[in-house]
Amino acid sequence: MKPVMSCSGQVLIRFAFATIVFQGCASPPEEPQLPLGLDPPRIYIANESSNSVSVVDGGTYKVQREVDVFNHGTHDLAITRDGKQLFATNLASGRVSVIDTETLQTIASIYTGKRCHVVTLTNDNRQAWVANIEDDTISILDTKLYRILGSIPIGKGPMGIAFSRDGRYGYVSSQDKTVSVVDTSSHMIIKKLPVGSNPHFLILGLDGRIWGTNTGESSIFVIDPATQEVMSTFEVGPAPQQIAFGYKGTVGPNAYVTVTGLNKVVVVKADPSDLRILEQIDVGTGPNGIWSNPVGTRLYVGHTGSNDLHVIDSGTSKVIAKVDVGRKPIRVVASR
Amino acid sequence: MHVDMNRRWQGMKGWPGWVTVVGIFGVAVSNVWCADLAQAGTVQVGLATNAVGKFAVVRADGIEERLDGRGTLLLYEGDLIKTEAASQGLIELPGGIQVAVNENTVFTILSRWEQAKGITRILRLKSGELWVKTGEGPKPLEVETPVATAAVRETEFDIKVQSDGETTLTVVQGIVEFGTAFGTCPIRTSTISYGKRGKKCTKPAPTDVRQAISWTSAIVGPVK
DSSP states (O other): OOOSSOHHHHHHHHHHHHHHHHHHHHSOOOOOOOOTTOSOOEEEEEETTTTEEEEEETTTOOEEEEEEOSSSOEEEEEEOTTSOEEEEEETTTTEEEEEETTTTEEEEEEEOOTTEEEEEEOTTSSEEEEEETTTTEEEEEETTTOOEEEEEEOSSOEEEEEEOTTSSEEEEEETTTEEEEEETTTTEEEEEEEOOSSEEEEEEOTTSOEEEEETTTTEEEEEETTTTEEEEEEEOOSSEEEEEEEEETTEEEEEEEEETTTTEEEEEESOTTSOOEEEEEEOSSSEEEEEEOTTSSEEEEEETTTTEEEEEETTTTEEEEEEEOSSSEEEEEEOO | OHHHHHHHHHHHHTSOHHHHHHHHHHHHHHHHHHHHHHHHTSOEEEEEEEEESOEEEEOTTSOEEEEOTTOOEEEETTOEEEEOTTOEEEEEETTTEEEEEOSSOEEEEEEEEETTTEEEEEEEEEEEEEEEEOOSSOOSEEEEOSSOEEEEEEEEEEEEEOTTOOEEEEEEEEEEEEEETTEEEEEETTEEEEEOTTSOOOOOEEOOHHHHTGGGHHHHOOOO
């Protein structure tokens, strides 16, 4: 029979077929990627009495792993913007553990000071500031080399740390009932603001103000970095702990405050000139750590009493998932 | 209870001999393992020697011990060492590292652990003056002060801290990575640099290193 195609034509077709097959073998079709921002976050919970960090999948709400931090009294967490490193303070050890979030292994342990309490990353993530309650200092930790680059004497019992939006100021709450304003270009305290009894947690709000809790009282307060003054104080209930921000449909931004004395998350209108309670959400026993997902529609709440994590849907204000974690889960963060 | 135990023992008589041997071996191994764990709580990190005057070591549990004259004292992780006026001492760390402690000095022996590098010994100098000399090769040793950190390579240096935390680093031989929270600079042989709060360390300047370490002669021998 006469070939229906010339030899060179057949070679070309075979070459093309082989190329397609080869390319198919070299790079199998990948799973379709979700649009940016839709990957579920990963939730990390510090378990103070288990000396560990629980890792929870933010899509399935299943515990992926409990990471041993090689220290004692795991208390606070800070995650880098790229989500690759997690820093955990350990009150009893006076050390910060560094967890590689890809391998979920502890890769470093750095002594900072006695009873290191909270850790906050500078806005550029190059340094971690760590509050050492018993040493009355802030340790400056290099987040690449893991070296302590110095310390800042703060005053009695530093408890919480936050940075202004522009990074020019650090705010440190202390057991002397004040918040110190630290100039980050000189590491000098430029002002001490009286706030209330046992001021504890501090966070940068969506409005660029510094929000904090007076855990020894029943109030939250708001500091304006433009004036370095306390612009509002507001009662929310006994022993308020931590704050996260979110939205309820068109309403917001709202401040979600864990109030241990009520076993509730108290939702406050996040407007310092018009602070008022919008609603109260029943949660577990001893709500403490709280964090919101990047779009502010889910709140993750750790409970030091019931040893679990609750997930609140901010749209309905209902608890949509409960996850058992380690003992005394006190701090929660999630990847961005 | 007595009857129960007898029954259990009678039951064990029927077991093969190797089970008993393995059991005893297992108990012995676990005892050794537990002993190791117990010892791991206090890690020996060096030796203090050649004390002059009042040389005190405050243990992590608050117990204070003093070293007199030519005696020696084992040092552990978390120890705080302090000298008073007209007092000095010498510390020997693994790897041939020598640390001379000048008068009116306070520092703590700490460590950092990294999965990739293992243990780095850290001396957190609160006030006073230390002289450090290492053997050949990079050493996992750093000196922290209130405003700076000196990371050691193959080197001999002197580091001094004032009451406001200002730190003076004099490198006798080798290279020291000297850094504050505002920047790092390598300091080389026969130069001096200063670290101040809120500032990058100063550019290295030539200096008379023999003068800087002349205080060490009483405990490590005359400066060559």
